[in-house]
Amino acid sequence: MKDSTRNIQGWLLFTPAAILLLAFTHYPTVTTFFQSLYTNKSILRPRRFSGVEAYESMFSDPIFWKVFVNNMWLALGTIPTSIGIAILMALIVNKAIPGRGFLRMAYFTPTMLPMIAVANIWLFFYAPEIGLIDKVLEIFGFEGNNWLGNPSTVLPSIIVMTVWKEAGLFMVFYLAGLQTISPELEEAAKLEGSSRWNYFWRIQFPLLLPTTLFVLINAFLNSFKLVDHLFVLTKGGPDNASNLxxxxxxxxxxxxxxxxxASALTIFLLALLALTALAQFFFLDRRTHYR
Amino acid sequence: MKKMFTKISYCLTVALGISMFSSAAIAKTELTMYYPIAVGGKLTQAVDSIVADFMAENPDIEVNAIYSGNYDDTRIKALAALESGKPAQLSVMFSIDVHELRELDAIIPFDDVVSTAEEKAWLNSFYPSLMENGIAAGKTWGIPFQRSTIVMYYNKDAYREAGLDPETPPATWGGLIAAAKALTKDDGSQWGLMIPSTGYPYWMFGALAMQNGQTLMTSGDKTNFDHPDVVEALEVWKAMGSEHKIMPEGTIEWGTLRQNFLEGKTAMMWHSTGNLTTVKNNASFDFGVAMLPAGKRRGTPTGGGNFYMFKDTTAEEREASMKLIKFMTSPEQSAAWSVATGYMGVSADAYETDALSSYVAEFPPAAVARDQLAYATAEFSTYQTSRVKKGLNDAIQAALVGSKTPKEALSEAQAAAERILKPYR
Structure with missing residues (x-):
């Protein structure tokens, strides 16, 4: 086959993906950027070029800072916990134990359920007095709490639900990662009399680092992307305490x-996510051990 | 390869031809209408059945009534449809969206559509307080459909247990707090009162402020958040939780409140009349419905959805839309809708119909919302209503959870509202 034919073939294969990317990612990004430089159009006030005014008002908007800080807390609260739980669950269901298939399914179920449906269920879990959590606390003689109606507990409540939702998905990646680790390593470690913890910390965890990197990026992105539940649970309230x-x-x-x-906020979010992804690739990637 | 392209283009031509032919073959006027439901329950079925009745009577009109979530979702969907070039002709949307829809040049006033004397009389046939939100710049932009006021639901069994008279619910703030104290159980198993403060906190607050003698806005470009009477109203609300301990502290969820009431966790709740039928069907105890109590006076905002007609419509579509709106707000349909849901009949004539008058006779709570209209005012609505409203909602929640004093919170909200509304004066 001639080179030119091969080239054409290559481009043809690339075209569908390129069209989708251009149409749904790059084009909207560029138009969003331009929209952020203009004011809104209405019949009372025509559109005009406003430059960075939208960005200036963003940085002086207290609600913007509040939702930004909330988002950082959410990331901090969900990422390490869900990764930790995911590894633990993966280690458990990687063993030959009875009911393994069932357990794997059980761990993965939260991930499969639609977020809105789940949020409607959790809304009643968290409901004061009539909710599951308060009822259980009542049995043990604890005071109930207005979980979603109290600014100090609302974000942690959202974090718990997010971890519950996400850990199962990450578990699948870790499970796949664990199964690529050669069983000889475990046998060798056993022969050498290495402890279970030592084997995990010195062998499994380092070999899982590529998975961890992948999961880390995903978890970080998700902590900014997942807001479906807010529509049902809190609408960002009370007083923006759970707004993202x-x-x-x-x-x-x-x-x-x-x-x-909104365009200015979007550009900020895009820039933040792009920078984080780049940073993770360049700094973490170097320290990650690939075979 | 070339052959395949020919084939594909041939198929496309045929498909296009068929679709053009089929749309030409239907001489029906097709209407798309979005409508919201904010209180849950089986309300979509009620709308569907009214629309089906309409189409049976008007075979030349085809109506696609699309349930589109809550009020915000509905506005987004209707506006998105408008942008996409496949617009709806009419929709039920939040009565308070009128200023924003006008600013977007999306809707037309009904004054431009009604022509005959009979139609003009029709325009005047609704309860005046239900028309308030639909009128702007001297014209009528919204026709009331699923309209409500806030009422107080109370558990008569709990009243009896607490030694209160179940037939005389409190009529003043003092009476309300005293009754709620008697109803609140020390072990926390039953609260005296719950007023929801998520979802639509500004709506509940509109009632309290008006009971204290002040409305939240004087016009579409002027809010009164920092008026001493308004501040005092928020202090009263907050004190119910923090001082009198008759209501849980923090915010109370709009969505789960009805369940709280039905499970007996609160002896009284303030909620939309739109919940009435659902409460009636699900309450395992004897319950009553009362007007909201008076501070300096009685008061409640109206609430709910109005019919709007979009600008981007043909003359036939406008005519068909008028037919549909007239049908759905006619006394008979309004009565049926009221019985099915608990929303109000929109005109005095609706309460004169056999269906509604016999329903009211047998189930008096159904008339409370109507009787309360005498004390009702418009729901909070300004230019940039969503943003101004969010400022107010945040302020209310901040005060209720104790992160700001009512005065601080409301002054800030007022300052923010001033900034937003200044360009409109």
Whole structure:
């Protein structure tokens, strides 16, 4: 086959993906950026070029800072915990134990359920007085709590639910990672009299680092992407105590119809995520052991 | 390869031809209508059955009634449809969206559509307080459909148990707090009162503020959040939790409150009349419905959805839309809707119909919302309503959870509202 034919073939194969990427990722990103530089159009006030005004008002908007900090707490609260739980669950279901298939399914179930449906269930878990959590606490003689109605407990409540939802998905990646580790290593470790913990910490965990990197990126992205449950659980309240960046963007765009400001927020979020992904690839990647 | 392209283009031509032919063959006027439901329950079936009745009577009109989530979702969907070039012709949307829809140049006033004297009389046939939110710049933009006020649901069995008279629910704030104290159990198994503060906190607050003698806004560009009477109203609300201990502290969830009431965890709740039928069908105890009590006076905002007609419509579509709106707000249909849901009949004539008058006679709570209309005011609505409302909601929640004092929170919300509304004056 001639080189030129091969080239054409290559481009043809690439075209569908390129069209999708351009149409649904790059084009919207560019238009969003331009929208952030203009004011909104209405019959009372025509559209005009406003430059970085939207970004200036973003940095002086206390709600923006609040949702940003909330998002960081959410990331901090969900990522290490869900990764830890995922590894633990993967180690358990990687062993030859009775009912393994059932256990794997049970761990994975939360991931399969739609977030909105799950949030409707958790709404009643968290409901004061009538909720599952308060009822269980009552049995043990503890005071109930207005979990979602109290600014100091609302974000932790969201974090717990997110961990529950996410850990199962990460478990699948770790399970796949564990199964690529050669069983000879375990036998060798046993012969050498290495402890279970030592084997995990010196052998399994380092070999799982590529998986961890992948999961870390995903977990970080998810902590900014997953807001479906807020629509049902709190709508960002009370007083923005559980509001997150993406939900704030949604409110700004579709509730306030302020496309200009929503675009500025979106560009900020995109830049933040792009930078983090790059940082993770360049710094963590170097320290990750690939075979 | 070339052959395949020919084939594909041939198929496309045929498909296009068929679709053009089929749309030409139908001489029906097709209407798309979005409608929201904010209180849950089997309300979609009620809408579907009214629409089916309408189509049976008007075979030349085809109506696609699309349930589209809560009020915010509905506005988003209707506006998105407008942008996409496949717009809806009419929709039920939040009565308070009127200023924003006007600013977007999305809707037309009904004054431009009604022509005959009979239609003008129709425009005046609704309860005036239900029309308040639909009127702006001297014209009528919204026709009331699923409208409500806030009422107080109370558990008569709990009243009897606490030694209160179940037939005389409290009519003043003082009476309310005293009754709620008697109803609150020390072990925490039953609260006296719950007023929801998520979802629509500004709506509940509109009632308290008005009971204290002040409305939340004087016009679409002027809010009164920092008025001393408004601040005092928020202090009263907060004190119910923090001082009188008749209500849980923190915010109370709109979505689960009805369940709280049905399970006897609160002896009284303030909620939309739109819940009435669902409560009636699910309460295992004897319950009553009362007007909200008076501070300086009685008061409640109206609430709910109005019919709007979109600008981007043909003359036939407008005519068909008018037919549909007139049908759905006619006394008979309004009565049926009221019985099915608990929302109000929208005109005095609706309560004159056999269906609704006999229902009211047998189930008096169904008339409370209507009787309360005498004390009702418009729901909070300004230009940029969602954003101003969010400022107010945040302020209310901040005060209720104790992170700011009511005065601080409301002054900040007022300052923010001033900034937003200044350009509109």
């Amino acid at each position: 960046i993406l939900y704030y963007i949604y409110e700004t765009a579709f509730s306030f119809l302020d496309i200009s400001y």
